[in-house]
Amino acid sequence: xxxxxxxxxxxxxxxxxxxxxxxxxxxxxxxxxxxxxxxxxxxxxxxxxxxxxxxxxxxxxxxxxxxxxxxxxxxxxxxxxxxxxxxxxxxxxxxxxxxxxxxxxxxxxxxxxxxxxxxxxxxxxxxxxxxxx
Amino acid sequence: xxxxxxxxxxxxxxxxxxxxxxxxxxxxxxxxxxxxxxxxxxxxxxxxxxxxxxxxxxxxxxxxxxxxxxxxxxxxxxxxxxxxxxxxxxxxxxxxxxxxxxxxxxxxxxxxxxxxxxxxxxxxxxxxxxxxxxxxxxxxxxxxxxxxxxxxxxxxxxxxxxxxxxxxxxxxxxxxxxxxxxxxxxxxxxxxxx
Numbered sequence: 001x002x003x004x005x006x007x008x009x010x011x012x013x014x015x016x017x018x019x020x021x022x023x024x025x026x027x028x029x030x031x032x033x034x035x036x037x038x039x040x041x042x043x044x045x046x047x048x049x050x051x052x053x054x055x056x057x058x059x060x061x062x063x064x065x066x067x068x069x070x071x072x073x074x075x076x077x078x079x080x081x082x083x084x085x086x087x088x089x090x091x092x093x094x095x096x097x098x099x100x101x102x103x104x105x106x107x108x109x110x111x112x113x114x115x116x117x118x119x120x121x122x123x124x125x126x127x128x129x130x131x132x133x
Numbered sequence: 134x135x136x137x138x139x140x141x142x143x144x145x146x147x148x149x150x151x152x153x154x155x156x157x158x159x160x161x162x163x164x165x166x167x168x169x170x171x172x173x174x175x176x177x178x179x180x181x182x183x184x185x186x187x188x189x190x191x192x193x194x195x196x197x198x199x200x201x202x203x204x205x206x207x208x209x210x211x212x213x214x215x216x217x218x219x220x221x222x223x224x225x226x227x228x229x230x231x232x233x234x235x236x237x238x239x240x241x242x243x244x245x246x247x248x249x250x251x252x253x254x255x256x257x258x259x260x261x262x263x264x265x266x267x268x269x270x271x272x273x274x275x276x277x278x279x280x281x282x283x284x285x286x287x288x289x290x291x292x293x294x295x296x297x298x299x300x301x302x303x304x305x306x307x308x309x310x311x312x313x314x315x316x317x318x319x320x321x322x323x324x325x326x327x
Contacts, residue, residue, distance in 0.1 A: 032169035033180055035236035036210075043219075072217055075134065082318035082325060086217055086284070 044077035047112040056110045063095070063103065077111050079104060134218065137182050138175055138209045141202065142166075146190075148197045156184060159203055167207060171307040174290050176211030177237055210237060212285045212310065219282050219322070222275055225260045227253060230275055232283060232312065239306040242283060246313035248320055262320070273324060280322045287311035 040046060053074065060070050065088060072087040081100050085091045091100065142163070150158045160181050167178040186204035193200065212218060220232040220240060230247065232240040244251065248262045254274075262273040275281070289309040314320045 032177075032236050036179055039235040068213060068216070076217065076219070080318075080325070086282075086316060086318045 043075065044111065044113065045075055047114065048074070052111055056106075059106050059110055063099065073103075073107060074111070077107055077113065079108065134210060134212050134216065135179065136176070136209050136211050137206045139185070139204070139206050141204050143200050143202050146199045146201065148199075151199070155187070155190070155201070159184065159187070159201060163203070163205060163207075171290075172209070173292055173307070176209040177308060179208045179210055179236075182206040182208050212288075214285060214287075216285045217282060217319075218285065218312075219280060222277055222279050222281055224277055225253070225258055225275060230260055230281075232281055237310075239309045240283070240312055241309060242312045242314055246286065246311075246315050248315055262324075273321070275321065281314065282319050282322060282325075283312040283314050284316065284319060285310055286313045 056074060057070060060073070065073070069088050073084075076083065076087065078084050078087060081097075081104065084095075084100050084103055088095065095103070144159050144162045146155070146158045146162065163181050168180055169178070171177050182205075184203060184205045188202040188204075190199040190201040192198070218234065220234045223231040223233040223238060225231070229241050229243040231238075232242060234240065244253070244260070247260060248264075250263045250265075252261055252263060253259075254261050257274075259277075260275045262275070264271045264273050287310070289311065291305050291307050291309075293305055293307045318325055
């Protein structure tokens with residue numbers, strides 16, 4: 001029969017912390033996944049489907065954008081010329097103003113936006129289209 | 134923002150998990166080991182993407198658990214240089230503006246990368262962009278909780294492995310991003326929305 005070993009308190013406390021550390025880590029991992037999901041659900045990508053992505057990439061072919069630029073356009077769905085200039089390098093030299101407008105239009109058409117936001121201003125979009133014609 | 138990284142590791146499955154499917158047990162062990170952890174020079178690991186190859190499992194003398202070499206892919210948060218991201222302002226300090234993405238907090242915009250001219254309001258502890266127009270200067274405050282668009286300009290990986298008992302455990306972040314908002318279109322979303 002073994003005798004009972006009395007461990008000094010310091011040693012016992014360390015083992016307890018190690019045990020609790022493992023459990024806490026597993027929870028922290030689940031927390032980061034949930035926070036990532038929360039962040040992504042607020043971004044435009046939450047409304048996209050693989051078909052949207054394919055259509056968008058096909059439409060972008062004539063513009064000769066780099067992979068990183070197309071990725072950023074997909075992720076952010078820019079609506080203004082300023083945003084396009086941020087994401088496309090040297091956009092003043094590579095794209096004319098008409099091409100930038102064309103990009104914004106393609107992005108707005110092909111990539112679905114936030115349905116709540118779009119409901120707010122359908123009248124404005126129609127008025128702008130009439131003004132162009 | 135996210136990349137898929139191929140890794141290889143040996144996964145230990147303790148005997149009380151032998152009744153589970155090997156793939157599931159391995160997936161759980163990998164997630165427990167890597168999720169929400171920063172791997173040096175790789176990035177912040179989020180979750181397992183898939184398992185590409187499982188090699189044979191071995192049981193070694195003295196340990197009842199099985200050891201399996203696994204080739205797998207992991208989703209890692211690692212924005213590329215010059216990438217544009219949108220986050221929320223956590224707080225401002227003398228060091229600059231601290232931005233958070235919800236799941237990742239260590240993003241700093243140093244004072245020289247703010248829209249110039251900028252000044253630090255000591256009373257309210259916020260950075261302010263003194264925007265000049267023809268009518269005069271507008272003070273644009275960078276308040277806590279505001280959404281901010283920034284460009285990633287630098288990343289800093291620090292090895293935070295334990296060194297020895299004498300070093301002071303400072304709260305060093307293993308992975309920090311340096312950002313900039315000194316371009317048109319960057320900064321608080323409210324500054325640029327029509």
